[in-house]
Amino acid sequence: DQQVKQNSPSLSVQEGRISILNCDYTNSMFDYFLWYKKYPAEGPTFLISISSIKDKNEDGRFTVFLNKSAKHLSLHIVPSQPGDSAVYFCAATSGSGNTGKLIFGQGTTLQVKP
């Protein structure tokens, strides 16, 4: 049973436009959420996170929104740049982030066209 789901395997956007990546979760015990970015032949790298006590967290061009009632989070990238082309993984954990164990989604491949 997939506890964290990214239902869109791929997304293509034009440079300068907004990219919106979506993630759904089923486990109501999850209280901390993260996004990772992965380039080919490299390990994933941490991008941004959000605690369940918040509904929004912003870091430069990246904003994560959390809708707890819908068990849904999204990552907005504005403006999108060609260097943002990568696989994006959503991840979730419980225990306010202290347990260390992350459950990942399937990933969404983002292509930003010049």
Added chain:
Amino acid sequence: DAEITQSPRHKITETGRQVTLACHQTWNHNNMFWYRQDLGHGLRLIHYSYGVQDTNKGEVSDGYSVSRSNTEDLPLTLESAASSQTSVYFCASSEGTSYGYTFGSGTRLTVV
């Protein structure tokens, strides 16, 4: 600089052989994890450790084992490699998740 390294980067092995993938970190992190990445499944947790002598099973642990004899290393062993274990394996370490994991560059394992 602190780092996390995996070796080898690529490995081809035969069905039934025992294989060990190495993971070494110099962050002095207590938490270490092994994941496998497969198309359509994302990253799935194999085993994890919260400290020396501590190991725990993840969601896809069958056919794999780990041991933690020191803080720096968490080797992953495939007891008898199967074609279904062909995958890319990632090791990660952390001190809690508030700042996320630090991942290694991965090991691509092919079982023929």
